[in-house]
Amino acid sequence: MEHAKLLKVLADTKKITGRKKLQKMIYIAQKLHYPFYEKFEFHMYGPYSEELTLQMEELDHLGLVRVYKEESEELLFTMTEEGEAFLQQSNVELPSTWACMNCLNQQSARFLELVAALLYFGHLPIEQLRQKVAMLKRQPQYEQVEIDEAFHFIQALKERQFSLA
Known part of the structure; x- marks a missing residue:
């Protein structure tokens, strides 16, 4: 079930650049009360989930997600056709993540690291x-000023009703 939720995020965003960005996007969505249940601990780059890393590796090994490096040397996460078929067959119940995830995906990993820490x-x-x-x-x-921007961003996420609370 958790794997299908991650596939849904990739379906909504088309691609996510960087493991750190992916980690922060899922953590922030969790804090906005989206039903992601990975356990996060605070590490060097902010909240980090070993579970999430393992789930993405499993999805990659199953051929449902493609993980590769770009010229920038950052990992790229995209969903494969097999992943799309799997997602269509699954009965994953997840509120629409499209608007929230695309909003988060437009931000830099550095900024999301700050938002997640806050x-x-x-x-x-x-x-x-x-x-x-x-x-x-x-x-x-x-x-x-960046910290202030992050506080405003968090408030905007909540006001846009991206929060499911």
């Missing part, structure tokens, strides 16, 4: 949250 520590008061992100995310260094 959501991960979202239980903290704003000033503590800013300090935590500044401390943990020294590389890459984020300017205050």
Whole structure:
């Protein structure tokens, strides 16, 4: 079932560039209450799910997803024809992810890393949250204006009703 959900995301986005971007997109969607159930822990680049990495590797080995490198040396994730057929036959119940996932996919992996970090520590008061992100995310260094943009982006995601809460 979880595999079909990931295929649905790839069907909606056509392609996702970079493992980090894929990780952050799924994490952010999860925080917006989309039914993704992978476990995430905070790592060097923010929330990371070993489960998600393994699921994508399985989809690749099954021939349902194509994972390859572009000239930029970043991994590209696309769905194969076999993946499309599998998705059509599955009865995956997932709210429409098209608008949300395409919005996220248009952002840089660096920006999504910041957004995901803010959501991960979202239980903290704003000033503590800013300090935590500044401390943990020294590389890459984020300017205050970027942090403010990330807060506005999160609010916009919620206001656009991408959140299913």
